[in-house]
Amino acid sequence: MFNKIHFLFKLASTGDIARRYFVTNGFDGALAMLGLIIGFYGSNTTSTTIIITACFGTAIALTISGFVSAYISESAERKKELDELEQALLKNMNDSAHAQAAKLAPIFIAAANSLAPLIISLLIILPIWLSHLGVTLPIQASLISIIFAFIILFSLGVFIGRLNGQFWLWSGIRTLIIAIITAGLILGVEKLLE
Amino acid sequence: MSSLRRIVLDVLKPHQPSILEFADTIANQCDNSRVKITVVEVDEKTETIVIYIDGIDISYSSIEKTIIKLGGSVHSIDEVEVSSVNNCNV
Numbered sequence: 001m002f003n004k005i006h007f008l009f010k011l012a013s014t015g016d017i018a019r020r021y022f023v024t025n026g027f028d029g030a031l032a033m034l035g036l037i038i039g040f041y042g043s044n045t046t047s048t049t050i051i052i053t054a055c056f057g058t059a060i061a062l063t064i065s066g067f068v069s070a071y072i073s074e075s076a077e078r079k080k081e082l083d084e085l086e087q088a089l090l091k092n093m094n095d096s097a098h099a100q101a102a103k104l105a106p107i108f109i110a111a112a113n114s115l116a117p118l119i120i121s122l123l124i125i126l127p128i129w130l131s132h133l134g135v136t137l138p139i140q141a142s143l144i145s146i147i148f149a150f151i152i153l154f155s156l157g158v159f160i161g162r163l164n165g166q167f168w169l170w171s172g173i174r175t176l177i178i179a180i181i182t183a184g185l186i187l188g189v190e191k192l193l194e
Numbered sequence: 195m196s197s198l199r200r201i202v203l204d205v206l207k208p209h210q211p212s213i214l215e216f217a218d219t220i221a222n223q224c225d226n227s228r229v230k231i232t233v234v235e236v237d238e239k240t241e242t243i244v245i246y247i248d249g250i251d252i253s254y255s256s257i258e259k260t261i262i263k264l265g266g267s268v269h270s271i272d273e274v275e276v277s278s279v280n281n282c283n284v
Contacts, residue, residue, distance in 0.1 A: 011210050085208050088239040089267060096265040098208065 005104075011097055012078070012105035018112035019163070025066045027156055027175070029117025031182055032058055033124040034149035038183050041142045042190040048132040048141070052125060059121035067114035074106035124149045146183070153179040197251040200275035204234075205243050207266035213243060216264055223256050224249045244272070 009015055036058055040051045082102045086093050093099050124145050131141035154172045161171025207216065213231045221229045227249035235242040243266075247257065258268055 007211070007215075085239060085265070088237070089206060089208065089265070091267050093265060095262055097211075097263055098265045 008097060008101040008104050009108065012101035014101075014105045014108050017074075017105075018109045021066075021070055021109055021113040022116040023156055023160055023163075025062070025070075025113045026116035026120050027153070029059065029062050029120040030124065030149055030152045030156065031179065032062060032117070033121050034146065034153070034179060035182060035186055037124070037128070037142055037145050037149065038186045039190070041146065042187050048128055051128055051142070052132055055121065055125045055128070059118055059125070062117035062121065063114045066117055067110045070113035071106050071110035074109045078102035078105055120152055123152065150176060150179055195280060196276045196278040198254060198274065199250070199252070199277050200246070200248050200273065201252055201254060201257070201271065202273035203245045203247075203257075203261075204269045204272055205245055205261055205266045206240055206269055207243060207261075207264065208240055211264055216243070216266070217245075219264060220245065220247065220257060220260055223260050224252050226250050227252065242269075 033055060036055055037051065040054070045051060079102065082093060082098060085098060127137060127141045127144035127148065131137055137144060154176045157172035157175030158168045160166075160175070161168040164171075211219075213233060217229045217231050221227055224247070227247055229248075230246040232244045232246075233241055234244055245261075261268055
């Protein structure tokens with residue numbers, strides 16, 4: 001069973017695409033959470049219920065949007081590829097492993113695309129959630145969440161760097177700089193609105 | 195009672211799976227078999243291959259099913275070798 005799934009994934013080049021989607025949407029999720037929490041932090045919102053609800057709402061929206069968008073686009077792409085292959089081979093491929101892979105690959109890719117922002121968002125929200133549950137934290141929960149977001153964005157940069165053979169530290173610092181610029185922009189806008 | 199000992203097939207297949215996986219999957223279908231694949235022609239999306247299968251009792255139907263499952267189609271049977279265990283009564 002595992003061998004068959006592995007074979008189908010290899011046939012559809014699923015691993016590479018799922019990894020790319022995971023990083024892309026994971027980056028989206030981390031940056032969205034960072035933006036939300038910095039927004040709340042800058043506006044001095046103290047209600048953890050409001051912060052958690054807003055963050056969870058965003059995480060769920062990103063998860064569903066990630067699944068649906070990836071599934072629709074990948075299904076269409078796979079169907080097109082299968083049609084082209086059928087034309088080249090002058091035969092119906094319904095009984096082939098290619099047809100099975102064309103059905104399975106979009107589900108797996110969509111799952112990777114939707115789980116990335118969900119897992120990352122939950123990790124970032126975790127300190128605020130713990131604080132909400134009454135756990136005493138060494139510093140303000142929002143600050144820990146912001147630090148978590150920076151660490152995750154740095155890690156995603158390191159991961160991308162390792163994939164494309166770049167120096168991992170430089171790649172990590174680059175995504176960290178993007179996160180810092182985003183945070184700066186949000187705080188700047190908040191100051192302007194005050 | 196006769197058994198198929200050797201068969202040579204002309205097959206059109208997509209680039210994926212590779213001939214290595216193709217040969218491996220076919221070899222797993224028949225015990226004590228030897229599978230050799232030669233690529234004859236490569237096109238944009240397909241390749242034409244010749245599969246040589248040597249074995250003791252080759253099941254053509256299971257090989258054909260495997261080829262279809264892997265996305266290929268048998269264009270022609272180019273060579274067969276069948277052996278009989280009975281005495282010749284001509």
